[in-house]
Amino acid sequence: MSSLNKLRLLHQAQKNQWLKPSELEELQTKKLRSIVKHAYENTEFYHKKFKAAGIHPDDIRTLNDLSKIPFTTKEELRQQTLESRVSRGLDLSQCHVTETSGSTGIPLKIVYDEAADDFSKAINLRSHTENGLKLRSRWAVFGDPHHYQKPRWFQKLRIFNPIQISVFEPIEKQIDTLSKFKPEVLDGYTSSIRLLAEAVEKNDIKDINPKVVFGTSELLDPDTRKYINSVFDVEMIDHFGCVELNRTAWECGEHAGYHIDVDAVVMEFISDGEAADPGERGEIVYTGLYNYAMPLIRYSIEDVGVPSDEVCPCGRGLPLMKLIEGRSDSFMQIPDGRIFSPIIWTLIMRQIPGVGQFKAIQERKDLIRVLVVRDQAFTEAAAGQIVHDVQEVMGEGIHVDVEVVEEIQKEPSGKVRCAVSKVGRAI
Known part of the structure; x- marks a missing residue:
C-alpha cells in the first residue's frame, strides 16, 4: 500500500470526526459486522470461542448485540499460539509484529498487517493534526528505539517526520539534541516529558519551547499536566490507547474529555458485568474495527474510564469519555x-x-x-x-x-x- 494511501486515509479520518453521532454509529456498526464475520471465518481462536458460546456472526447485528459475545482477556490470549490468533494464511514476514507488557507486566505479541498499520497511523495522526501538528512541523517523539521504523519517502521530504528521542538516553543528551532541533511539537511518554520539563526548569534552559505537547502511554495526572503546562507555557494534549489497539481516544483543545475513535474501535465500559451508565466508572473493553490480521473482540484492557453523554463544544461527532484511572507507576x-x-x-x-x-x-x-x-x-x-x-x-x-x-x-x-x-x- 502506498504512502499516498496513508494520506488518503488521514483525510478520510479527518472527515469522519465531523459526522453526526448517528452517522458514526452506522459506520461503526457496519465495520463491526464485517470484523466479527471475518474473525469467525478466519481465526481459529474466535471460531472456537463463538462456537463454545453458541454464537454465529449473524447474531451480531447492532452494537448492543456485542454483549452476547464473551470477553477476551490478555491471559486467555497468552495461552493461545500466535497462529491461532491471527488470520489464516497471513504472512507474518510482511507484518508489523510488536509486543506489549504495559502496567500489568504481562507480555503479548500483537500483529498488524500493512493495511491495519496504515489505518492505525492515520487515526493516530488525526489526533495530532487536529491539535496543531503541521505537515512539516519540527516534531520530536520520546520512544523506544527498538520500535523505530525506517522513514518513508514522504518523511524524507520532512512530511510528518519526527526525530526520535530514546528514553534510554541520559537527560543531558536529550536536552542537547532538543536544544539544537528546537521542536515545535513534543510528543511521547508522559513520564519522559515530565523528566524533561524538570530538567528544563532546573537548568533554566531557554531554547526548548514547543508550541504543542502531546502525552501518551501513561496516566496524565493533574499535577503532571499543570507542571508541564507551566514549564512550557502550553495546554498539554493527552492521548489514550494501548499497543493492542493503538490510539483509541484523545483530547481536543476544549479539554472537555477524550474523543473516542469510534471509526476505529468500539469502546465499552463494563461495571459488574453490565454496561456502565454515563458518569459511572467502568472497565474498558475494546473491539477493534480494522485489524483483520489479528482481530480483537471484546478485549478487556484492564484500564478504567467513565463514559460521558456530554457534547464537546468543538462540535465533533466523536463521543466523549472521562479518563479517571490508567497506567500509573513510580519514578x-x-x-x-x-x-x-x-x-x-x-x-x-x-x-x-x-x-x-x-x-x-x-x-x-x-x-x-x-x-x-x-x-x-x-x-x-x-x-x-x-x-x-x-x-x-x-x-x-x-x-x-x-x-x-x-x-x-x-x-x-x-x-x-x-x-x-x-x-x-x-x-
Whole structure:
C-alpha cells in the first residue's frame, strides 16, 4: 500500500470526526459486522470461542448485540499460539509484529498487517493534526528505539517526520539534541516529558519551547499536566490507547474529555458485568474495527474510564469519555542523581524471554528487586540478562536481585504496578 494511501486515509479520518453521532454509529456498526464475520471465518481462536458460546456472526447485528459475545482477556490470549490468533494464511514476514507488557507486566505479541498499520497511523495522526501538528512541523517523539521504523519517502521530504528521542538516553543528551532541533511539537511518554520539563526548569534552559505537547502511554495526572503546562507555557494534549489497539481516544483543545475513535474501535465500559451508565466508572473493553490480521473482540484492557453523554463544544461527532484511572507507576532516582521513568521497565522487560509477569521494586537508591513470574521459556540465562540489561541502562553500581515468584500481589485497584519505588526523589 502506498504512502499516498496513508494520506488518503488521514483525510478520510479527518472527515469522519465531523459526522453526526448517528452517522458514526452506522459506520461503526457496519465495520463491526464485517470484523466479527471475518474473525469467525478466519481465526481459529474466535471460531472456537463463538462456537463454545453458541454464537454465529449473524447474531451480531447492532452494537448492543456485542454483549452476547464473551470477553477476551490478555491471559486467555497468552495461552493461545500466535497462529491461532491471527488470520489464516497471513504472512507474518510482511507484518508489523510488536509486543506489549504495559502496567500489568504481562507480555503479548500483537500483529498488524500493512493495511491495519496504515489505518492505525492515520487515526493516530488525526489526533495530532487536529491539535496543531503541521505537515512539516519540527516534531520530536520520546520512544523506544527498538520500535523505530525506517522513514518513508514522504518523511524524507520532512512530511510528518519526527526525530526520535530514546528514553534510554541520559537527560543531558536529550536536552542537547532538543536544544539544537528546537521542536515545535513534543510528543511521547508522559513520564519522559515530565523528566524533561524538570530538567528544563532546573537548568533554566531557554531554547526548548514547543508550541504543542502531546502525552501518551501513561496516566496524565493533574499535577503532571499543570507542571508541564507551566514549564512550557502550553495546554498539554493527552492521548489514550494501548499497543493492542493503538490510539483509541484523545483530547481536543476544549479539554472537555477524550474523543473516542469510534471509526476505529468500539469502546465499552463494563461495571459488574453490565454496561456502565454515563458518569459511572467502568472497565474498558475494546473491539477493534480494522485489524483483520489479528482481530480483537471484546478485549478487556484492564484500564478504567467513565463514559460521558456530554457534547464537546468543538462540535465533533466523536463521543466523549472521562479518563479517571490508567497506567500509573513510580519514578526511580539512583545515587548519581539520574531519574528513570516507569516506562523504562516495560521497555527493558519485554525484551527478556520467558517473563510471564514482573514487578520492579526499588528498595534503596542502589538496590532494585525484580520479581518475575516465569513461563516455559525462562532460564537462568534470562535472569542474567535482566541484571545485565538493567545495569546497562542504570549503571553497574546498581544491584539487581531477580526473584522468581509464583504470583505478584495486586494493588487494591486490582492491577499489578510494574514499578514501585520506596525511595523519595529530589525534583
